[in-house]
C-alpha cells in the first residue's frame with residue numbers, strides 16, 4: 583500500500599477585526615457595532631504588541647498564510663492593514679509566496695479601498711456576498727444589494743489575482759430550482775473559489791428567536807439534503823468541486839490558510855476573540871483571546887497580550903480535533919497521524935461498518951475520507967470513529 587504524502591510545513595496567522603456597520607441577524611461571530619469612530623492607530627499598535635508577544639513564543643516559524651477576518655476587516659483603512667502586515671513581517675519570517683487573504687463586505691465603499699489593500703500586501707480577497715437577489719439579502723439583514731455585490735466582485739476580479747466569495751443557502755423558502763440558478767450565476771462570476779454555507783440558526787441570534795417562535799421557516803432535513811446535493815453536483819460539473827464540506831475550488835486554488843486549520847497544523851490567533859493552536863515544547867496549546875474589543879485593547883496595552891485561555895490539549899483531545907477538522911476535507915485524513923496523536927489506531931470494525939454503509943472510503947494510499955453520502959451526516963461519522 584502506498585502511504586500518504588507527508589504534510590508540508592505551514593504556519594498561519596489569523597488576525598481578527600471585530601467591528602461591523604450593523605449586526606446581521608443570523609451571525610454569531612465576534613462582531614460589534616460602535617457608533618463612535620474606532621481609533622485604528624491605537625488598535626494597530628495593540629496588534630503589533632500581541633504579534634510581538636506571540637512571535638516570541640513561536641520563534642523560528644515561517645508564516646505561510648495570513649488571514650484578516652472579522653467582523654468586517656474591510657472597514658479598516660489600508661494603512662491599518664499595512665501596519666498589521668508590517669508587524670507580522672517584523673516579528674516572524676514570512677514565506678516569499680505567502681497567501682494574504684482578507685474578508686471584505688461587498689459595499690461600494692469597501693470596494694473603493696481594494697487598491698489600497700493590494701498595495702498593503704493583501705493578495706486574496708473573500709467577499710461576503712451571501713445571496714444574489716435583493717429579497718434574500720434584505721431578509722438576511724444585509725446592507726448591500728445584489729448589484730452592489732456583483733460590482734464589488736468585478737472590482738475584486740480587476741484588482742486581485744485571487745478572490746472568493748461566500749453565499750448562504752438553505753434559506754427560508756429556497757427551492758432547488760432557485761438555488762440552481764443562483765449557483766450557476768455565482769459560478770459564472772467566481773474565478774477559482776467559492777464558499778457555500780448552509781444557513782445555521784445560531785443560539786443567541788435574532789434568527790434563533792424568530793425560528794423558535796415559528797416565524798422563520800428553514801428547509802427541513804430532506805430539503806436541506808436536496809440543496810446540498812444540488813450544490814455538489816452543479817459545482818463539480820462547472821469545475822469547482824468541493825475540497826471541504828462548504829468550500830469549492832478549482833484544482834490548486836484552495837485557500838491555503840483554511841487548509842492549515844483543517845489539516846491540524848499550527849496557527850496564531852491575533853486580536854479580540856481570535857483562536858490559535860501553537861505547538862510549544864511538544865505540547866499543543868489551544869489559545870483564545872478576550873472577545874470584547876475594548877477590554878482586549880486595554881489588556882494588550884497593559885500586559886502585551888489579550889490571551890484569556892491557554893490550555894494544553896491532551897492526546898485524546900488532539901486526536902479528536904484532528905479527526906473533526908480533517909474529515910471535513912475531500913482529501914480526508916492519514917490514519918497513521920491519528921494513531922501517532924492518540925496513541926491508538928482507529929477501530930477497524932467501525933471503519934468497516936462505516937465503509938459498508940457508504941459513509942467513508944479508505945484510499946489506496948491509506949487515507950480515510952468521508953464520501954458525498956457521508957458528508958451530510960459528518961458529525962455522526964466523526965462521533966462514531968472517535969468513540
Ligand SMILES: C[S@@+](CC[C@H](N)C(=O)[O-])C[C@H]1O[C@@H](n2cnc3c(N)ncnc32)[C@H](O)[C@@H]1O
Nearest residue numbers: 608609611652653654687710748779780781782
Ligand atoms: C465572519 S463572516 C465574514 C464576512 C463579512 N463580515 C460579511 O459578512 O460579508 C464569514 C462568513 O460566514 C458565513 N456565515 C456567518 N454566519 C452564518 C450562519 N449563521 N449560517 C451560515 N453561514 C454563516 C457568511 O457567509 C459569512 O460571509
Ligand code: SF4
Nearest residue numbers: 602605606609613653
Ligand atoms: S455576517 Fe459579517 S457583516 Fe454580518 S455581522 Fe457577521 S461578521 Fe458582521
